[in-house]
């Protein structure tokens with residue numbers, strides 16, 4: 001059991017309560033007034049009036065792409081993806097993915113992130129990295145392919161195998177797997193139909209990149225006479241819910257379809273801005289009642305894994321888009337940042353007894369958090385990673401005062417640099 005005392009607690013209604021939070025195993029066991037207790041705590045943490053709140057949920061990322069951070073910037077998206085990213089990814093080994101995923105976890109912990117919805121390959125490596133670190137990871141299917149029989153068979157059999165291997169959380173409750181595929185423009189209709197059949201068979205949600213760029217939507221309309229969301233719904237991809245990553249170019253009809261199916265829009269404002277993809281209509285989505293969540297996207301397109309930057313951009317870009325400073329209140333974005341529903345994590349969104357102990361602590365004793373007129377506005381508009389002083393996942397403190405409990409970052413930096421040097425010296429796969 002762990003006791004946090006002298007705390008300011010961010011309550012589910014975003015009021016601030018002074019008191020204590022206790023955890024027992026992987027759950028929150030008490031939230032309330034300071035109390036004399038004879039319970040035997042293994043650790044007690046004096047928060048000195050700092051703010052304890054739910055950790056952020058990174059609802060769309062490609063963690064292992066840390067190796068391509070600042071490798072191919074300032075290029076158009078298609079050239080960036082097909083000429084720079086895909087050839088380098090072809091050189092990755094499972095050991096590389098293990099190391100590079102852990103590098104991302106280190107950065108998530110410094111940003112107050114407790115879970116990620118991770119679309120990448122080598123699930124055995126990602127799963128091992130998550131368990132060894134203690135980081136909560138829901139892996140998302142990432143298959144793609146043409147309409148050749150070989151591609152169809154390979155994509156569907158891999159997806160179903162991975163889903164069945166990982167879907168029922170590991171014994172630590174940290175790692176799971178959701179049905180998903182890369183995108184409409186990289187996946188043939190027969191593969192999408194096969195995935196819809198899996199969704200039906202397992203009554204499972206499906207998550208996918210959706211309408212990230214205008215060109216992607218135009219291409220889909222050319223192929224099918226429909227938008228990606230419309231074709232997904234026609235085929236049955238979203239029958240049991242799921243998520244659309246990015247959702248920058250959505251029609252009102254697309255948003256109504258997402259809402260009707262209980263799907264999440266996962267917004268990635270930094271990546272969309274850097275790749276000039278556009279600004280998602282978050283303000284409209286929120287007013288229509290579409291579920292909203294936030295992701296960093298991968299570190300090669302962002303390039304930071306920093307939820308404060310995402311929240312700030314998610315808010316201020318709406319104001320620019322709508323030419324209205326009232327367009328997106330900070331509270332809606334902070335709620336989306338805590339929301340793990342896109343990855344099926346619904347019991348870690350608030351600090352309440354019985355919820356998973358996935359928490360973070362904000363240092364209020366720094367200049368950018370003072371004065372405390374409105375703490376929630378401070379977090380979204382003036383907050384930064386420097387304010388994160390503790391991150392707990394599944395009842396374990398993994399990061400505190402700049403120190404990592406389960407990661408040797410010096411070793412990780414050395415190994416990550418070694419991987420990219422090895423790739424640079426091996427040009428066999430570069431056309």
Ligand SMILES: [Zn+2]
Pocket residue numbers: 060061062209245297298
């Ligand atoms: Zn992505």
